[in-house]
Amino acid sequence: MTAQIIDGKSLAQKICSDLKQKISALNGNIPCLAVILVGDDEASRIYVRNKQKKAAEVGIDCHIIELSDSIGENALLETIDELNNNPEVNGIIVQLPLPQHLDTQKIIARISPDKDVDGFTPYNSGLLSSNNPDAFVSATPKGVLAMLQSINVNLCGKHAVVIGRSQIVGRPMGKLLLNHDCTVTITHSHTVDLPSITKTADIIVSACGQPQMIKSSWIKDGAIIIDVGINRTDGKLCGDIDFDDVKNKASYITPVPGGVGPMTIAMLLANTFEAFSRQKSHPQHHCCHGHDCHCSK
Numbered sequence: 001m002t003a004q005i006i007d008g009k010s011l012a013q014k015i016c017s018d019l020k021q022k023i024s025a026l027n028g029n030i031p032c033l034a035v036i037l038v039g040d041d042e043a044s045r046i047y048v049r050n051k052q053k054k055a056a057e058v059g060i061d062c063h064i065i066e067l068s069d070s071i072g073e074n075a076l077l078e079t080i081d082e083l084n085n086n087p088e089v090n091g092i093i094v095q096l097p098l099p100q101h102l103d104t105q106k107i108i109a110r111i112s113p114d115k116d117v118d119g120f121t122p123y124n125s126g127l128l129s130s131n132n133p134d135a136f137v138s139a140t141p142k143g144v145l146a147m148l149q150s151i152n153v154n155l156c157g158k159h160a161v162v163i164g165r166s167q168i169v170g171r172p173m174g175k176l177l178l179n180h181d182c183t184v185t186i187t188h189s190h191t192v193d194l195p196s197i198t199k200t201a202d203i204i205v206s207a208c209g210q211p212q213m214i215k216s217s218w219i220k221d222g223a224i225i226i227d228v229g230i231n232r233t234d235g236k237l238c239g240d241i242d243f244d245d246v247k248n249k250a251s252y253i254t255p256v257p258g259g260v261g262p263m264t265i266a267m268l269l270a271n272t273f274e275a276f277s278r279q280k281s282h283p284q285h286h287c288c289h290g291h292d293c294h295c296s297k
């Protein structure tokens with residue numbers, strides 16, 4: 001068997017061209033995404049520039065707010081409050097990682113839930129946990145789900161093994177698959193005998209950042225393999241999956257690059273459009289003090 005490739009790049013292009021059409025029909029009333037970038041991390045700068053470029057392609061206004069890596073926590077929280085209260089801003093993201101002296105959880109939690117297009121706030125994370133359709137779902141897991149749906153796999157009852165339990169990928173991925181009736185196992189760096197678990201998986205979603213760790217002997221015939229990992233070895237990009245080894249045993253596989261990466265940006269833009277649409281139809285403010293608080297209006 002040779003696995004079929006799930007082409008994230010072309011799927012993302014399709015999602016973006018649909019978005020572009022919808023936005024051009026708004027007659028100049030365009031969604032706005034604010035991206036907070038703290039410090040000089042080179043990789044973060046590249047990610048943010050990519051987001052801005054893709055946003056421009058679909059007609060979303062993307063403002064980058066660049067802040068010094070010595071910024072204090074209160075000043076950063078105030079910046080978020082200003083964006084929360086600015087009706088021109090529809091979506092807010094804080095590029096991670098933040099410098100060590102800043103409390104990431106506290107900063108993220110300050111984003112208004114209705115502008116939280118990364119879906120990282122406790123509010124949206126809670127909605128996802130309770131399978132509430134109003135949740136903003138983090139872009140990477142949402143992109144993975146769209147890739148699975150693109151191959152028309154019936155997720156109901158499938159054993160999905162997620163490798164990694166981070167707040168931004170592994171955990172929300174597990175919840176999303178559970179919400180789609182998979183039987184989910186979330187694994188991590190303390191998991192004992194990981195290959196014995198992955199061998200029972202119908203679907204593997206790997207987000208552990210270990211270059212080419214997953215081999216064909218770790219998977220069962222016909223498994224669907226989604227590789228979220230982005231690793232750099234000898235200057236070349238690779239995923240967590242040993243692609244050349246696994247592709248002859250899997251039924252579907254995603255490449256790195258050109259797989260989950262482009263889907264992540266497309267889903268961030270889709271979430272921004274969704275936030276814009278919700279705010280236009282229900283201009284109600286959900287501030288950082290809790291759902292339905294009107295303190296600063």
Ligand code: NAD
Pocket residue numbers: 140163164165166167168169170187188189190191194207208209210228229230231260261262264
């Ligand atoms: P993270 O470092 O926050 O989390 C990694 C997780 O993997 C942890 O839960 C850890 O327990 C687990 N892990 C580490 N080694 C393991 C092992 N040997 N066996 C089992 N589990 C192990 O990373 P993250 O932010 O979740 O990102 C994971 C990977 O996905 C990275 O390569 C990152 O670059 C990539 N990523 C890609 C996209 C995309 O758009 N494609 C988006 C986000 C992250």
